[in-house]
């Protein structure tokens with residue numbers, strides 16, 4: 001793989017000569033070329049920045065030195081047998097978060113170029129020039145939600161994460177497999193000799209016994225459990241993302257309280273963007289948190305969570321005008337979990353909540369909501385002729401068996 005780095009501080013990239021990355025360069029696995037941006041600035045002071053148009057604090061990197069530097073990098077590959085152009089990565093706090101998945105993706109590229117911005121950033125036209133005039137794929141990539149002084153540290157991090165995935169860079173390829181982030185969980189704790197270690201006078205710390213047992217099954221189970229516990233404690237967001245949801249039974253059920261109102265409001269809008277645009281969704285699009293909370297006093301509302309996130313809900317009540325009818329409403333499943341049959345299960349769940357006296361179910365949906373209508377018809381509901389209880393909707397009913 002070839003890597004070009006353009007920076008006003010080329011010395012900052014010196015660590016790329018060290019350790020496994022340095023060895024990979026010496027072994028010919030990695031061709032790293034660092035360029036000084038100031039070489040492409042031609043005034044007496046080699047100026048690379050200027051004041052921002054529109055005002056504001058700080059300085060902005062000028063387009064011309066950047067364009068010349070990138071042109072030179074691209075031109076230097078003109079004779080390549082594979083005809084490849086570099087993929088341009090611009091580190092910046094406003095970029096896409098850098099992840100192990102992105103490292104794997106970048107490791108597939110034959111050629112990466114990094115543009116290290118400083119100050120308030122690079123003139124936006126440089127990105128356009130790279131993409132449109134030079135035909136490069138351009139990605140702005142962030143190390144995390146904090147601000148560094150420039151892109152150099154990010155280049156060191158991204159280069160190390162990418163280069164270690166290249167064949168031959170890490171001697172023991174197996175050590176790449178059992179790692180944090182490779183399968184969505186953090187790594188288990190590791191220990192080495194001695195098995196019993198005196199960390200302070202009178203205090204000994206022992207390696208967990210299971211690791212000395214020689215029982216590989218038990219060790220694998222223990223390690224997996226440790227990974228889950230660590231991930232839950234340090235990165236619950238990862239655990240939630242890695243939890244498979246295939247059915248209603250995978251979700252945690254609770255009766256909604258006023259504390260759920262903000263998330264319910266968000267879920268409603270997410271589930272019904274289309275409907276809200278077409279019918280106004282009888283005001284569901286504009287409902288305030290207070291209105292959602294107020295509705296919880298008139299309906300029994302159930303919420304379903306996955307890893308703490310509210311992902312489905314439904315509500316029911318006896319019709320105030322006809323106490324033999326159980327009304328079902330606001331049946332919703334988060335868009336990313338739809339098309340798995342969870343909605344159908346949710347409907348059956350809502351029906352099962354009807355009190356003993358109810359002899360029929362009622363629900364209401366948009367007259368043009370074909371998918372909903374199909375699901376409800378399949379579940380035994382019949383459309384009542386004429387307009388439904390709200391403009392643009394139809395009412396559906398089903399006898400209770």
Ligand code: ADE
Nearest residue numbers: 091092093142143148154
């Ligand atoms: N440059 C400045 N802040 C950065 C960040 N968080 N990630 C990548 N590059 C940056």
